[in-house]
C-alpha cells in the first residue's frame with residue numbers, strides 16, 4: 181500500500197522530530213502507527229533510509245514486536261486477555277464467544293473488515309478478570325452479557 | 339451548602355469497571371440537585387473487588403462506598419452519602435477496612451490517598467523527603483544506606499540493590515544511565531502499573547536518588563505498551579517534577595543533573611529481561627545479550643547502567659527518609675522489608691496487599707482473598723508469574739521469603755499470586771506455559787526456541803493417553819529431560835524457568851495429565 185502525500189509528510193515530520201533522539205527507531209514506529217494505525221511498507225523504507233539502517237533491519241524490528249502492525253487494522257479492534265489470571269475466570273470461553281459474536285471465529289478479521297479479535301497477554305487487570313480492550317478502552321470483570329451490550333453499541337457506531 | 343469532596347479513582351482497574359461513568363454521573367446528579375461537589379481523581383487503594391470505590395470526605399474522615407455503578411448514584415445521593423450516611427454499598431471509614439488496615443504499607447503508603455499528580459499532595463505525605471536527604475549525602479553514603487536496608491530487586495531476580503549500584507558507581511564511563519524496568523509482563527501482577535498511575539512521583543524520586551548514588555545524568559523508564567494510562571501519568575509527572583526542580587539541571591539542590599524520559603515498549607514479554615530491554619531502548623529487536631559484560635558495566639549504549647524494577651526504585655525513598663534500620667526491621671531471614679503482593683485470578687477479594695516478607699500463601703488466599711470468586715475449592719496457586727511454580731496446598735504455610743521459596747523449587751518473582759479453582763486443568767496450564775514460551779522466545783537459544791514447541795507436542799501426547807502405558811511413561815520421561823535441557827541450556831530465565839510451572843504441574847497434579855499407573859511397577863534397571 182502506498183503512502184499518500186499527506187501521510188508521507190506525517191512520516192517525515194515524525195522522523196524529523198526525532199533527529200536527536202538516541203535509539204529513535206521504536207519511538208518513530210510508535211508515532212507512525214499512532215498516526216496511521218499501522219506502519220505502511222513505504223514508511224518503513226523511509227524510516228530505514230533516514231536512520232541509516234537496512235530495510236531488513238527495520239522490517240526485523242517491526243515483525244519482532246507484537247504491537248506493531250504492517251497491515252491496516254479493522255475499524256474496531258478487540259483484544260482479549262488470555263493469560264493465566266484471566267484463564268482462571270473463564271477467558272478461554274470469553275474469547276471464543278467474542279470471536280463468534282463479531283464474526284471472527286475463523287479468521288482474525290470479520291468478513292466486512294469491521295472487527296478483529298486478537299489475543300493479548302495481560303493488561304494488568306488480573307484481579308478483575310476476564311479483561312479485554314475495545315479500541316484501547318479497558319473493560320474488566322467481563323461477562324457475555326456485558327460484552328453483548330458493548331458489541332451492540334459498536335455495531336450502532338459503524 | 340458546603341462543597342463536598344468526593345474521590346473517584348482513575349486507576350486502570352477502576353476505569354475498566356466504569357469509574358469515569360461514575361464520576362460523570364456524580365457531576366450531573368449533583369449539578370441538577372444543586373449540590374456543590376469537588377471530584378478528585380485519586381489512585382486506587384488496591385481493594386480491587388470494590389472498584390469503583392468512591393470515598394466521601396466527611397468531618398469524621400473519609401467514608402468509602404463500593405463497588406459503585408452509575409445507576410447507584412441517585413440512590414446514594416438520596417440516602418445522604420455526601421454526609422457519609424448508611425447505604426448497602428457503604429464500606430465504612432476507608433482506613434479501618436481490615437484488608438487495608440492490616441497491611442504494612444511502606445512503598446504503597448500514599449496509594450489512593452490523593453491526586454497522584456499533585457506535587458504538593460505528594461510532599462504533604464513525606465514525598466521528596468528521601469531525595470532531599472540524599473542530596474545532602476555523598477554517593478557512597480546513599481549506597482550504604484540502601485545496602486544496609488537489605489533491599490533486593492523486586493523485578494524477579496532478587497539481587498541486592500546496593501551491590502548493583504556500587505558496581506555502577508565504580509564503573510568508568512563518560513555517561514551513566516539509570517533505567518527503570520516497567521515492562522511488567524507477568525500475568526497476575528499490577529503493582530508497577532498501580533505505582534506509575536497512582537504514585538508516579540515515588541518512582542521519579544527513587545530514580546533521582548539512584549542517579550545521585552551512581553553518578554548518572556540520564557534515565558529511561560521502559561513501560562509496556564499495554565499500559566497507556568501509566569505512560570500518560572509518568573510523562574505528566576516527569577514534566578511537573580522537572581518544573582519543580584526535582585529533575586533537570588540541579589536535582590533538589592544537589593548541583594547534579596538528571597533527565598528522565600519514558601520509552602514505550604511494544605508487546606514483547608522477553609523485553610522485560612534487562613538486556614533485551616536495553617536492546618529495545620537502543621532501537622533493536624529484543625534479543626537477550628550474553629553476560630558478561632554486566633549491564634552495570636556496559637549497559638545502555640555500552641555505558642554503565644543501573645537497572646531496577648519500578649517497585650525497587652519506589653522502595654528507595656522511604657529507606658532514605660526513614661533510614662535503613664526502619665526498613666530492615668520488616669521481613670524475615672535475608673528477605674528484608676515489604677513486598678507489594680498482588681492477589682489475582684479466581685479470588686473473591688483480589689487486590690494489592692503490601693506485607694512484610696514472612697506472610698503465608700494461606701493467609702493471603704483465605705484471610706485476605708476470602709477463597710475463590712467462584713466459591714469452589716482452591717486447587718492450585720501460581721506464584722511469580724508465568725515462570726513461577728504452581729504451589730500445592732501442602733506448601734501454603736511456607737513463609738513467603740526468597741530463600742524458602744527457592745528451596746521448594748518455586749519463586750517469589752514480582753509477587754504475583756494467581757489462584758485457580760478445582761475446575762482448572764493443570765496439564766492445560768502446563769501446555770499453555772510451553773506455548774507462551776514458544777510465542778515469546780527471543781530465539782537466541784535452541785532449547786528455548788525449539789524445546790518449547792516440542793514441549794507442547796509432548797504434553798499433548800501425554801494427555802491424549804490411549805497408547806500403551808509404557809509409551810506414556812516414555813513421554814513423561816521425555817518431558818522431564820526436555821525441561822532439564824531448557825533449565826540448563828537457556829541463556830535467560832524465560833527458557834530456564836518455564837520448566838517451573840510445567841514440572842510443578844506434573845509433579846503435584848499428575849492426575850490432570852491423565853497418567854495411567856503401570857499395572858506392575860517398572861523393574862528397576
Ligand SMILES: Cc1cc2nc3c(=O)[nH]c(=O)nc-3n(C[C@H](O)[C@H](O)[C@H](O)COP(=O)(O)O)c2cc1C
Pocket residue numbers: 490491492493494495496497519520521522523524607608609610611612613645646647648650651830831832
Ligand atoms: C523473560 C524475563 C522477563 C522479565 N520481565 C521483567 C519485568 O517485566 N520487569 C522487571 O522488573 N524485571 C523483569 N525481569 C527481570 C530483569 O531481567 C531484571 O532482573 C530486573 O529488571 C532487575 O531489576 P531489580 O534488581 O530491581 O529486580 C525479567 C526477566 C526475564 C528473564
Ligand code: SF4
Pocket residue numbers: 608626778779780781782783784786787828829830831832833834
Ligand atoms: S532462553 Fe529463550 S528468551 Fe532467553 S535468551 Fe534464550 S531464546 Fe531468548
Ligand code: FES
Pocket residue numbers: 261262263264265266267301302303304305306309311525526527
Ligand atoms: S492476566 Fe488478564 S489482565 Fe492480567
